[in-house]
Amino acid sequence: MPDENRPERGRRGFFAALTAVCAAAVAAIAGVPIVGAIFAPLRRRSAEVGFVPVARLDALPTGRPVRVAVVAERRDAWVRYPASEIGAVWLVREGEGVLALSPVCPHLGCGVNAKPDGTFRCPCHDSTFDAQGHVTGGPSPRAMDPLPVKLAGGEVLVRYERFVIGTRERKQS
Amino acid sequence: MTPRRRLAKWLDERAGLTALMGVALDEPVPGGARFAYVFGSAAFLLMIMQIATGIGLALYYSPSANNAWSSVWYVQTQVWLGWLLRGLHYYGASAIVIVVGMHALQVVLFGAYKAPREAVWLSGLCLAALLFGFALTGYLLPWDQKGYWATRVATSIAGTAPGVGGGLQRLAQGGAEYGTLTLTRFYAMHVVVLPLAFVTFVGLHVLLFRRHGVTAPDRVAEAHAAKQAKVDAFWPRQVAYDAVFALLVVAAIALVAVRTHGAPLEAPADPTQAPLPRPEWYFLALFQLLKYFEGPLEAVGTQVVPALLAAFLVALPFLDRRPGRDWRKRKPFVALVALGLAGYAGLTFAAVRADAKDPTIAGRKRAAEEAARRAMELAAQGIPPEGATLMVANDPLVRGQRIFDSQCRACHAVNGEGEKKAPDLGGYLSAAWIAQVVDDPGAPHLYGMVHKLANKMDPYGKKLKQPDIEAVAGYLAAFRAGDEDKPEHGAGKEIFGEVGCDSCHEVDPNKPNDGPNFHGLGTDVWLSELIEDPGSPIFYGANNAMPAFRDKLSPADLKAVVTYVASLSGTPPIAAK
Numbered sequence: 183m184p185d186e187n188r189p190e191r192g193r194r195g196f197f198a199a200l201t202a203v204c205a206a207a208v209a210a211i212a213g214v215p216i217v218g219a220i221f222a223p224l225r226r227r228s229a230e231v232g233f234v235p236v237a238r239l240d241a242l243p244t245g246r247p248v249r250v251a252v253v254a255e256r257r258d259a260w261v262r263y264p265a266s267e268i269g270a271v272w273l274v275r276e277g278e279g280v281l282a283l284s285p286v287c288p289h290l291g292c293g294v295n296a297k298p299d300g301t302f303r304c305p306c307h308d309s310t311f312d313a314q315g316h317v318t319g320g321p322s323p324r325a326m327d328p329l330p331v332k333l334a335g336g337e338v339l340v341r342y343e344r345f346v347i348g349t350r351e352r353k354q355s
Numbered sequence: 356m357t358p359r360r361r362l363a364k365w366l367d368e369r370a371g372l373t374a375l376m377g378v379a380l381d382e383p384v385p386g387g388a389r390f391a392y393v394f395g396s397a398a399f400l401l402m403i404m405q406i407a408t409g410i411g412l413a414l415y416y417s418p419s420a421n422n423a424w425s426s427v428w429y430v431q432t433q434v435w436l437g438w439l440l441r442g443l444h445y446y447g448a449s450a451i452v453i454v455v456g457m458h459a460l461q462v463v464l465f466g467a468y469k470a471p472r473e474a475v476w477l478s479g480l481c482l483a484a485l486l487f488g489f490a491l492t493g494y495l496l497p498w499d500q501k502g503y504w505a506t507r508v509a510t511s512i513a514g515t516a517p518g519v520g521g522g523l524q525r526l527a528q529g530g531a532e533y534g535t536l537t538l539t540r541f542y543a544m545h546v547v548v549l550p551l552a553f554v555t556f557v558g559l560h561v562l563l564f565r566r567h568g569v570t571a572p573d574r575v576a577e578a579h580a581a582k583q584a585k586v587d588a589f590w591p592r593q594v595a596y597d598a599v600f601a602l603l604v605v606a607a608i609a610l611v612a613v614r615t616h617g618a619p620l621e622a623p624a625d626p627t628q629a630p631l632p633r634p635e636w637y638f639l640a641l642f643q644l645l646k647y648f649e650g651p652l653e654a655v656g657t658q659v660v661p662a663l664l665a666a667f668l669v670a671l672p673f674l675d676r677r678p679g680r681d682w683r684k685r686k687p688f689v690a691l692v693a694l695g696l697a698g699y700a701g702l703t704f705a706a707v708r709a710d711a712k713d714p715t716i717a718g719r720k721r722a723a724e725e726a727a728r729r730a731m732e733l734a735a736q737g738i739p740p741e742g743a744t745l746m747v748a749n750d751p752l753v754r755g756q757r758i759f760d761s762q763c764r765a766c767h768a769v770n771g772e773g774e775k776k777a778p779d780l781g782g783y784l785s786a787a788w789i790a791q792v793v794d795d796p797g798a799p800h801l802y803g804m805v806h807k808l809a810n811k812m813d814p815y816g817k818k819l820k821q822p823d824i825e826a827v828a829g830y831l832a833a834f835r836a837g838d839e840d841k842p843e844h845g846a847g848k849e850i851f852g853e854v855g856c857d858s859c860h861e862v863d864p865n866k867p868n869d870g871p872n873f874h875g876l877g878t879d880v881w882l883s884e885l886i887e888d889p890g891s892p893i894f895y896g897a898n899n900a901m902p903a904f905r906d907k908l909s910p911a912d913l914k915a916v917v918t919y920v921a922s923l924s925g926t927p928p929i930a931a932k
Contacts, residue, residue, distance in 0.1 A: 197591035204598035208605045212404050212443060215436040219411040222434050255737075259415075260425040260433070262737025 233332050233339040240336065242275040247296040247313075249273075249285065252342045269342050271329060272296060274313060282340045283315045284327040291347045294326060302326060323350045380590035383568065386575030387585045388593035391465070394458035395564075396597035397604055401451040402557065404605065405489075406550065408444040416496065418542035420535040421742035423498035424623040428734045428743070431617055442612025445619075448490060450608050452637045455483060463671075463692050466680030467570035473672040475567065478560040480668055485553045492545035494635055498538060500723065503624035504632035506541075507533055512645075512657050533626065573681045622726035623743035628757075631719050633710070640702035643709070664695065718772050729753060755919025758912050762904070768800075770929050776804050777901065782928030783920060784835065784877040790828035791928060793819070800929060807898045812870065815854065823850050835877035835924070867892035877924065882917045 236250045251270050256263040272294070274281040283302075287294050292306035301318070302311040309320030316325045332339040346353045356364070367373045384392070415434060417426040430437035459479070462468055468476035495506040510533075514524030529536030570576075587593060612618070634642050641661070648656030675688045682689050710716045730747050739746055747753050764773035770781035779800045782788040794816035797803045802812075815824065830847025833839045839848065839862075851857060859870035866872060872893040875881040884891070886908075890899035908916065 194591055197595035200595045201591060201598040204595075204602040207602050208400070208404075208598075211605050211609045212407060215440040215443065216407050216411040218436045219414055219430075219434055219440050222437075225435065257737060260422075260429040260734070260738050261740055263740055 233330070233341045235337045236271060236340050237273060237338045238336055239275075239278075239280065239333060239338055242273055242280065242338070244275045244277070245300055246298075247272045247274045247283075247300060247302070249296070252340060254342065271340050271342065272302070272326075273338065273340075274300075280331050280333065280338050281314065282329040282331045282338075284329055284343070284345065286327070286345070286347065287322060288324050288327060288345070288347055288349075288352075289320070289322040323348065324352060327352060380588065380594070382565065382589035384571075384587045384589060384593050385569065386571040386578075387587045388596050390596055390600070391461050392569060392593060393597045393600040394454055394461055397601050398451060398454045398458055399557065399561075400597075400601045401447055401454060401604065402553065405444060405447050405451065408440055408447060409546065411440050412444060413546060416542075418496070418535075418538045420498060420538060420624075420744075423496060423538055424620075424743040425734065425738045427497040427499075427620060428731070428738075431620055432731070432735070438617030439609075439612055441618040442615065443608060445617075446608045446611050448493060449636065450604055452486065452490070454604065455486060459483070460692075460696070462570075463689065464682050465570050465572065466675075466682065466685060468672045469675060469680060470672065472563075472567050472570065475560060475563045476672050477669065478556055478563060480665075482553065482556050482560060485549055485556065488549050489545060489553075490635060490637065492541040492549065495538065495541050496545065497620060498624045499621040500624055500628070500630055500726070501619070501621045501633070503533070503626075504630060505634045508632050509634070515654065515657055517654075517658075570680065573679055576680070620727065620731075621723055622730040623747055625744050625748065627748075630723055631716065636703070639706040640699045643702040643706035667691070667695075726753070751915045751918040752922055754912070755915035755917070755922075758908070758916045759919050762907070763916070766901070769923065770926065775800070778802055778805075779929055780920065780923050782926055783923045784832065785924040785926075785928065786825070786828045786832035788924070788928040789831050790824050793824050793827055805900050807900050808895070811898060812859070819850070819854065827851055827854075827856070831873065831876060832924075834873060834875060835921075837878075861893075865893060867896065869896075871895060877921070879914075879917050879921060882920055883913060886913065886916065886920075 232254075234252055234254045236252055237248070242248055249270055249272055251267045253265050254268050255265055256268050270285050270293075272283040272285055274283065285294050286292075287304040287306065287309055289304065289307055289309050292304050294302050294304045294309075294311070296302055300313040302313075302315065303309070304320065304322070307321050309322035310318045311322070311326050312318050314325075315328065327343075327345045329343055330341045344355045346355045363372070412430060415426055415430045415437070417423060427441070431441055432438070434440075462476070462479070491506065491509060494502045496502065510524050510527045513527060514520045516523060525531060527537070527540070529540040633639070641656075644660060645653070645656040648654075671688065675685055677684060679685075726747075729750065729752060730743065733746055733750055734743065759769075766774050766777040768775050768779045768781075771779065773779075791798065792801055795801070795814040796812045797809050797814060802808045819827075826844075826847035827850045828847070830839055830844040830851060833841065833844050838844065859868050861868050861872045862874055864872070864874040866874075871885075885894055887905040888903045889895050889901040890903060895901070904913065
């Protein structure tokens with residue numbers, strides 16, 4: 183190519199810069215919503231369930247944990263499922279108060295069972311817990327997770343929550 | 356050496372990047388860079404953008420009849436900037452059609468389809484056909500009324516093709532009926548098959564184009580052959596022109612997307628409710644053309660004319676064998692193309708004008724917008740597992756409106772839409788509507804058309820001043836909420852007694868009189884009883900002209916109609932003439 187046809191350095195630089203600016207603008211306009219859509223799940227917190235009635239206080243015996251189902255509406259993306267079982271809860275009556283424990287083992291997520299003496303044991307890897315859920319043996323990194331409880335008009339209400347498994351510190355997921 | 360140069364050298368030694376970039380960027384542009392050449396690159400960029408925005412949408416979209424609309428609703432309203440993503444993809448589709456059209460036009464003007472570039476032209480036509488495939492399959496995916504019915508029309512037209520039509524239609528629909536299998540099939544086409552084919556043909560198109568180079572105007576080509584023409588490299592000047600144009604297009608798309616807050620979404624597809632289907636704007640010309648070929652001639656519009664147009668475009672490089680690319684030397688062919696374009700534009704405008712002048716179209720559009728608004732409202736409360744279509748159909752307001760349309764609109768218009776044999780129910784029992792009745796009950800849009808009732812009540816507009824009429828109307832409108840005895844309606848209540856309204860209209864329950872009893876006026880119970888038996892002595896008695904619906908509507912249907920009629924008080928009544 184004859185040298186006279188090559189634009190001067192200044193004009194080449196101008197066009198290169200113009201291209202870069204336009205390309206960046208196009209990338210931004212299209213890129214922001216695309217990247218936003220991809221990373222949207224990181225911004226969203228899981229939907230909160232409110233307090234749900236699970237049992238009557240006088241139906242709970244002392245000294246023995248009782249496992250009750252939590253029935254509530256569930257949302258999955260755009261679908262609202264009508265009231266159905268979303269999880270279960272161990273209720274331990276202590277006098278006039280109630281302790282609610284999540285049956286999800288903090289070790290690896292198996293379902294924790296109750297023993298006749300009121301203590302708990304996980305069948306998967308033999309984690310054992312006392313009547314209040316504190317670890318007495320086995321690989322569980324922390325105690326069974328307590329759930330918020332409210333008593334109203336003789337009814338026991340629990341707010342079902344999920345926690346991160348496998349960690350020493352309790353964190354809501 | 357700077358880190359950047361070192362990296363470039365490392366890559367170059369291993370992948371030969373400099374040579375590769377050179378091939379791409381050192382493409383010679385005889386006669387220098389031109390704005391006329393930007394359209395191909397812009398189309399390419401838009402393809403990339405459609406793929407990228409499409410991927411973003413695919414992270415959320417669910418191709419089943421139950422879930423498709425809901426997933427699109429979810430992206431539109433629940434995902435951060437999801438509406439913008441939809442808007443870019445939707446208006447990007449229109450943009451790519453326009454840009455490809457401009458690209459084709461530039462190619463025709465510059466004679467760039469002529470030998471030895473016939474294969475480039477043909478691969479370009481294949482790309483255009485694939486583009487229409489994208490448009491057709493994509494339009495159905497939201498599974499809203501608009502997309503569903505427009506595509507049903509399109510596949511029905513395909514079904515009219517001689518011989519293969521029926522099989523073609525079944526193949527497209529995934530069966531004998533439209534349903535989830537249609538959607539999964541269209542989705543697979545739109546997201547896998549068509550993109551693979553498109554990318555392949557783009558590769559072919561670019562390779563073939565690069566073999567022959569850009570088509571410059573004749574005088575430039577001659578000078579170039581004599582090595583006396585200016586030649587630019589693709590980079591940086593042509594690339595810069597391309598980049599500027601691309602930015603203009605993308606900015607325009609984004610602007611429209613922002614102004615319309617994303618892309619349209621009508622009410623969920625309902626096979627039982629057929630609106631007046633309209634295709635997307637770039638198909639309107641074909642839609643208009645079909646209006647001129649009715650009955651046995653229909654095949655001319657659906658098969659013959661499109662086939663002839665396609666055949667002409669395919670044959671163009673072989674028909675136009677004259678040497679020289681100057682458009683002045685190719686006037687007949689350029690004229691034919693210009694004629695085709697003018698025809699396309701003319702038909703499109705004719706379609707738009709015909710719809711604009713048709714009042715039923717305007718009414719249907721309003722109904723569609725209202726249905727869409729109601730669907731969005733319901734969706735925000737959570738869509739049930741049975742899907743959005745059933746969510747809408749089971750909504751008492753929607754059910755009530757459908758029953759009203761089939762049972763009541765034969766006499767009662769609402770805001771002017773419907774027959775005018777009985778009072779217009781727009782704003783029914785709102786204070787404004789009641790005020791109109793008090794003012795002039797015999798008005799043609801009120802009781803004037805019911806001959807038994809037309810002169811039964813005096814027009815109080817002649818006896819009362821406007822503020823008094825409004826006070827009485829406000830008092831009566833308050834019965835719905837049970838607020839009629841509140842102090843703010845004291846004045847209206849007084850006038851009701853003083854002027855003598857109560858000599859015909861009782862407010863104690865179950866007392867008959869010459870006019871309808873106003874106890875619980877406007878409540879669901881009152882409306883129910885009125886619709887069940889308007890001839891009862893506590894309503895219109897011997898002067899009644901309305902059929903009793905007690906045995907014509909099931910209790911559930913009655914409840915739905917009452918819900919709908921009660922909701923009308925929230926809308927403004929049509930103005931008295």
